[in-house]
Each structure stands twice: as structure tokens, then as C-alpha cells.
Amino acid sequence: MSTAGADRARRAVDPGHLTLCLVGFVGLAVALSVAPTPVPVRALVVLPALVLVAGGSAAALVLGRRDRARGAAIDAVAAADGADTATDGDGDGERPDALLRPVLTVLFGLLALLASTLLLAVLRVPLSTRAILLSTAGLTLVLLLAARGRTVLPRRGAAAEPVPLPSRSSVRAGLGVTAAVLLLVAAVAGAIAIQPTTVDRYTQLSLDNPGVVRGEPLTVAAGRRVLLRWTLSSYGYPLTRADPTVDVTVGGVTPVAVIARQSSPGSAATVGTGPVDRLAGTVDFVAPNTEGLYTTRLAITPNAAPVTDRTEIVVTMQVTR
């Protein structure tokens, strides 16, 4: 059967009912978005519903009424001749918009999404889910009603044209496209899955004296005790119970009466950095007897394979009278 014949035999739907269906579709999208719906459902239903209805309506406003019969006839002739001249958007405006209309639907959908978000920014409304949803859905409904008004309402008292339902061949083509997309997505997933994953293994030593970290000088009276707090974190490997080696020098000399303490290592849950073990400790020593600025070097060497590099923190200490 020719395409035109198939179109004639196709079942049709009342345009008023179709409008109600589309409004309902937008309403469903809004409801799904507000309700605690899983992400895949929202991605596959909510976004396409809003974008495609808004974009399709805008495309209808721009391109006007579809001339299905003439479009099908021209397509059939072009296909039979092997010609490549069945153009969209030619001078008379009645040639088929077979490719232009769906592409413009997506383009205008994107623009509608952008416009509704910018509108919120102009109105100084925070970009919350609810605000974006309402503005996009509102714009979608306005465009839908305007488009239905322009393309569906009867002209000069004539009866409204019924809208044909998708033909069997269209449904088959849709299923084919879906299968193709699934296969390509599987190929992309496979290509991602074979990429090697690397785990960075390293140790981080940080000074836990908040005042020094924020910029207060480490000031201490000559001959008094000084306390430095530190945390050792291991990324990508576990810290063992074997105590790390702790070395302190002040002005290049080991100070007197050094007392080093540390807790047992423990795991800490962090986001996006992989497994982490932490070990907190302190080092306590006597400051020099001579006033001035000293370089205080605290070195920790974890005794845990595979990382046994010495890590240091170096603080300028001001010794006063």
C-alpha cells in the first residue's frame, strides 16, 4: 500500500481530544516530577514530555498546519524518482516538513527550557525544582494552547480536521529506532566498562592547630612546652596498627622532652575519594630558650605498605620571652 493510501486508512482522533491528552500528559509530567519518582522515569518521561510538547507546539506555531496528504504525495514521488529535491520550507510553504518539524520540535524545546529558566532569573525567583517545573509547564501549556488554536481550530466555519493516529509503519520505525539506540548505548557502556580504573595511593598529613591554619602565628614563651596536633590520612591503602615514625626538629635540632602520642587508625567514610584510614596524634616538646623565629619540622613516616614515604609539615614558630 502506498504511503498516501496508508494515511487514508489510518484511524484518526478528534483534535479536541488530542489537545486534552497533551494537557494531561503535561499534567502527568508535573505530577511525576513533584512526586518522589525514580530518576530514570523522570529522565525518560518528565523531560521529554515538557520539552517535546513545548517544542512541538512552537514548531506548529512557526510552520503552521501540516498538509499531510500533499506531503505524503510529494514524498512518494520523490522516493520513486530517486530525486533529492523534496525540500522543507520552500517558497510556497506547503511542501512536507518531514524532517524540519521534528528537528524544530527539539530546538524549540531547548529554547523553551532556556527561556523559562531565564524568566525565573529575571523575576528573581530561586531556581528550585518546583519553580523550574512550574515555569516550564506554564510555558508549555501556553504554547500548546496557542498552537492548537492556530493549527486545529476550524477555518472559516469548516469542521476541524481529524488528526490521524500513528500508522503501523511509524510504530515499527519507532521500535527500530529504540532498538538501535539501545544497541548504541550498550556499545558505549561496554566501551566505558573496559577502561582501566586506577587507584591513587597516597598519604596526607595535616596540621590540626586551627589557629595556625587560619594564620595566627605559633607563638610560645621560651622554654615552655609546645603542642602540635596532626592527622595522617591514607588514601587507597589501609594504615596498619604499627605506629608511624615521628620526628621533630626545631631550627634543625631535635628538641628536648619530645612526647608523641597517636590514636589507633580508623576508617573514615568520605565522598569521592575512595577508602580512607585516619590516624590522629600529637607531639609535645619544649621550645628553645632563645627568642626568635624557628623552623619547626614535624615528619611522619607511616609503617604501612605500599606507601612509606616520609611526609612533613613545617611551621614557623615565634619564641618570645
Added chain:
Amino acid sequence: MSSTELRPDSVDRTMSPMAQIAQARSRRRAAMVSMLTRWPALVAAAAVGIFVVGVSYRLSAGGAPAQLYYLTFWAGVLLALLPGAWLAVTATDRHRRGFALAMVGLVTFVPKYLRNPFAPSYHDEYAHWYEALQVLSRGRLFQGNALIPIVEYFPGTAALTAAVTRLTGLSPWCSGELIILVAHLLALLGVFVLVEAHLRSARAGAIAALIYALNPSEMYFDTQYAYEGIAVAFFVWVLALASLAARARGTRRFTLTVAALLCAGGAVVTHHLTTVFLLGVLSFLASVGTVRAWRRARRSRAHVCDSCRTQLTHEPGPDRGVLVWWAVLAGTVVMAGCWLVFVAWPTVSYLSPYFGGSLRQLAAMTAKKSSSGRVLLAASVQPLWERGMTALVPLIAGLFSLKALLMLRKERGVWPFDTLALMAFGLLYFPSVLFLFAPSGAEGARRSWAFSFVGLALIGAYLLRRFPDWGRPRVPARWRTPMALVVLTVLLIGGVGGGLNDPYRFPGPFRWGTDTNSASAEARTVGRQLAAEAGPVRVVADQYTALQLIAYADLDVAAPSQDFPAWALVQSGVDPSRELAGMLYGSRFNYLVVDVRMAEQAAFNGTNYGSGDPLVGRVTPMDYLDRLDRVPWASRIISTQHLRVYRLNLPLLGQPMRGGQ
């Protein structure tokens, strides 16, 4: 063509034996092509090709030889791309052609997507991802951005990402990738519609879309998550819709013009450079149309002969769309002007150094053979054959353009002004190639190709749709397909080769001095640790660590310049000057992050602190870094194997230290 016609045994027995053999061969070839371009085969080829691209990335990430992973990559891309490209050009059904072009778009999107599917990796991606995160967390557009300050004033990308993220619940990164994929497909289909409208041939439209897909920016640069990828789609559609409007009448002309203006608005709020190019091309089109109309009016006043008048009937209306182009130009000027004045004024100071600087550098290089001239493709592991094809691209494009110009010379009165003007705009590609030799012009030259290739695609489609009827010498039929495939392959490989460099295209082991392969988990955790302990503080860091500190830890990183040479803290063996110390202290840049790998390897990109870096192309001496542990004005508060974080206490600058070190 029916299946009966394709059967190799259905040979005409009345022909000579040689002719019969030739006919049978030709039919077998046609049958093979037909089978390979059927949907299941085409989709399967694309799927296998995509997987092979993944294999090439695995090889490069594992440190395999460059020859091997480049060959694997191109085998995958060609396997995935060529059947779709062939079908796009040869199909007669509009839906098949459209779907084939969509396949081409998908295949040219996938290599970049596979490069970093889960997080940003390119410099601009960090900036836009960070901007989207800021917009989502604060609920407002126009958030400051330390990586690319100008991004703040062009919120189109962040607005779309925020909308998709909020509506779907996808992560901002996934939402951004989805938007870029849609924009990428829209751009290709837009070129198809544009050229189809101009040359009145769907086949020409498909050829043009393919040529556009070969432009050096298409596979990697414009598929990264950044504003240009989205704005280019709007740019193409402004031209496509305005071209359709110029060829339409009545209400349809009006609505298409309004649609073109909406797309122009989308470009204006999304990307500055796209807006500049859009204004340029629209001005050119409108001016050419006006001049041509004026010349015609003058000629008609001089009683041009009727035969000439008949020749010009290709253009239906008296204005033939000049007013449409002026309307779109005027609307775009108003929108861009208002946006610039009321929202994005800092754009002027951001863009001006690129224009002025590159022209000065190019002039200086022309005047004297300077040793500072760029060596194209220097320090690259790119195979020689890919470099060779890259060098061939301007040559092939030049030859094709020359041939097209010779053909157009005889029939320029036949074609509408906008078709000719768009072709002339495409010729902008050739002078832009010269700018590759000027350090600050190279970026601009590359960035112009996404736009000028629209015109080049039109030229190519004009020429190739008439192939092989180019006159003598005629190409034998059996050589046409292989020739077309070879040229397509050379242009594709050469085009991509002329775009981004190896570390941008392929994953690999850690390599200091690249935006992509210098990213480390260490930098991210150090940044987060600093933010947790000290809050969102201001930091001095090299340009590679800065990406991680800003994007993952929301730290404010200094942008060094000649007026603010913050690099002197690290790239010098002496204390910073009092003036610099005053600036750092006064601006509360109280922290310094140092990656000691800059003392192990020279930066791949040449610099560690931007264009003013005093140690360009050199390794930072380790002593420069170690001396920070001996000065009174810096205390190392966080340390890992490779990163050191210092708290600066610059009032202590110049104070003597006691004791040994």
C-alpha cells in the same frame, strides 16, 4: 533500486563479455553497498566502531605506543562513521537521511564522551561544571567564576543544565552531557536544513552536514561541556531559519524570522564569541544583499535586456529576503547590545587582548623571522601520517574552493545573494589558518572554524553534488566511491588532528602540565581538606592544580598576570617583592598550594602560571620549592607525596630565622 536489479547474475546477455563483467562487478558492488548501508548493518557497525574507540582509549591509558592507539581509534571511528555517512548522502527517503545524519552526529559525539564520561576533564568543562554547581546550590544565575570569569555573564549553559538537573534528577554532569549531545545533533541537522534551503537539494544538505562534521572543532572541542557547543547550534539555526524565511512568503516568512531571532537570543545569552561571529555573518549577508539589490536596480534602470532578467528568476521576490536578513541582524544587534551594556560589559576587556594581541604577533612574525614563532604540532606524539593529513586539509579545502569559485564564476547571477555571501564567509577559513602561527591568535583561529565551516560546507556541497560532472578530465565510475572515501577519510583524520592535542584526545598516565592528564585525586583531597579547615579561602596555585581546587573545593584561586605576578612565590629563588607581598596580603591570598611535580617535568603546555610565567618550557628548580620550608613567611600545614599547602604570613617577610635548617 529493487533487489532484482541488484542481483549479480541479472546481467544483460546482449552486451559484450567485457561489458557484462563490468556490469556484474558494478552490481555486486552496489549490492554490497546496499547491504552495508541497511539499518541493522549500519547500527551494528556503529556499535562495533564505538567499542573499538573504547579499546583505543584503554590502550592509550595503559601507555601503549601512540601509533597503536591512534590506528585503533581511527579504525573504530571510520567503521562507525562511514556507513552512516554513505547512507546520508545516497538515501532518497528523508527520514532515512535524517536518521543517518543523526547517526553521524552520535558517532562524532561519542569519542569525546568516552574520554571523560563521568566528570569534567577539559579546562572549560571545569569552569562550566563549577558554574552549574554554584547555580544549583545557590539557586541563582550569574555566579562568579574564578576559572573563566566571563562565564558568569553568559548563563545559557548553566541555566539549561540547572533546568534539566532539576526536572530529571540527573547529576549536573549527566544533564550537561545530554544538552551537549542534543545541541551537537541539532547543529548537524541545522547545516543540512540550511544548505538544502540554499542549494534546493537534500543530497547537498547531507553532503554539507558531513563536511561540517569534519571541522576540527566538531569531534572534541564543540562536544565538550561548555558554552560554545550549545551556542553553535543556535548560530547554525539562526542562519537556517533566516534562509528559510528569506525563501518563504506571508505568515510563514514572519514566523520563521521570529524563530531565527529566538535562536539568536539563545546564542546571545549563551556565548560571546558565537554572538560576535553571528553579528559578523549577518552584517555581511545583509550588506551583500543590499549592494546586490542596489546594483540590480541601477542595471534595471539602464534597461537590462529581458534575457538577463529571465536568468535571475531563481529569486522569487523583488527583495529576495534582504529584509529578512536586515530584520534578523537588527534584532540580534539590539539583543546583543542590551546584553553587553546591561549584563556582560566585562566581555569587552576579556576579548580585546585576543584580537589585538594576535594581530600584533602575526605582524611581528611577518616582519622578522622570530625565534618565538610557534612550531605547529610541536612536542606531540601524534603519528606522522595524522600530521600529514592535517597539513593536507587546508590544501584540499583550497583546491575544492578554487574549483567551486571557477564554477560559480559562470553562474553567479543564478544564485541568491545569501548563498554567495555564505560561501564567501566560508573562505574566512583560509586567512584564519595563518593565525595558527601567532601564539595568542591560534586559539582564535581554531575557534573560528566552527563558524567558517558552515560556509565551507556550503561550498563543498555546491561542488560535490555536481560531481562527477565537473568537466574534463572525467573520473571513471569505479574510482568515484574509493576517491570519495579517501578524501573523506583524509579530511576527517586531518581535521581532528588539527584540533586538540593528544592529552585532550586520549586518556593516559599522569603527565604534568596538561589540563586533562594532570588531574589527580591528591589535588582534590588536598583542596577539600583545606576548605574544611580554613573555609572558602583565597589561594595561589599553578594553573593545573587550580582546576581541581576551584571545581572540587570551591576555593578562590589567583589569576596571575604581569600586574599581579603571583608566580614569583614559586618560580623564583628569592623572596617576593614588597609590592607583591602587599598585593597578596591586601587581597587576602593567604594560602599557597604547590605541586612538586613541576620540579620533575616541564609542563606539557609550556607554562605553570599562564602566559606570563617566567619559566616557560622549563622545569621549576626543586630548590625554589624547598626554600618555602625555610622562609619565615610560609608554614606548610598540609602535605602529601606531591602537594604542599602553605599558610602565608607575609608580614614576616625579611625577618631572620634562628638555628640551622
